[in-house]
Amino acid sequence: MEWSVTNLACRRGQLRILEGVTFEVAAGEALILRGPNGAGKTTLLRCLAGLTPPLEGQINAPEDTIAYAAHADGLKAQLSVAENLAFWAAVFESDRAHAVETAIATFDLETLRDRRAGALSAGQKRRLSLARMVVTGRPIWVMDEPTVSLDVENVARFARAVEAHLARGGSALIATHIDLGLPTARVLDISPFTKLSGRQTDDPFEEAFE
C-alpha cells in the first residue's frame, strides 16, 4: 500500500520538534529513518502511530493500516509467548490461529511458545515484540530501533521478515542506527526537518500527563 506524509509538524510533550516532514513510501518499500540522537525519529514514529497528534500536516494513509513497534517491548509478563500473540490477534481482529502460528514461525519462537514473557531473555522478548507486527496483519510497519538486543542471526531473521512483508505489498519505516542488510531500502534523513528551537521553557514532565 502506498502512503505518504505531507508537511507534518510533530511535538513531544509541549516541544515542537519536527516541521515540514514530507515523504512518500511505495508498496513493497522500506524506508530507513536516520538522524542523530534527539533529532526526532521517535517523535515522528509516535506521531504516525497516533500517540501524539500532529500539530500540522497530513498522514495520508487509510485508518487502521499502521502498526507500531515502540522502543519498549510492551509485553504482558504473566502471559506465555503464544498467549501474548493471541491477545494481540484479538486486539487486531486477525485470524487468530493462522496469525499466531505465522508469527511464531517467522521469529523462531516455537520452543518458547509456552514460556511466560516475563521469563524471556532480552533478545527473546524483542523477537516476541516484533512477532506482534506479523499478528496485526497491518500493511504499514513503523518500528523504533527494532534490532536492539538481537544477535546477528536474529537481525538477519528480522530482515527476512521485513522482506517477506514487503513482498506481500507491505511497507516499513524503520528507525535504526545499524545496517539491517535490506539492499533495496531507501534512507530518510530526519535532520532537515528538526526544528532548532531556542531555549526550552516547557514543563519537562508534560509528557507524563498525555
Ligand SMILES: Nc1ncnc2c1ncn2[C@@H]1O[C@H](COP(=O)(O)OP(=O)(O)OP(=O)(O)O)[C@@H](O)[C@H]1O
Ligand atoms: N518525554 C519528552 N518530553 C519532552 N521532550 C522530549 C521527551 N522525550 C524526548 N524529548 C525531546 O524530543 C527531542 C526528540 O527526541 P526523539 O526521542 O524523538 O529523538 P530520536 O531521534 O529518536 O533520538 P535517539 O536516536 O536518541 O533515540 C529531543 O530533543 C528530546 O530531548
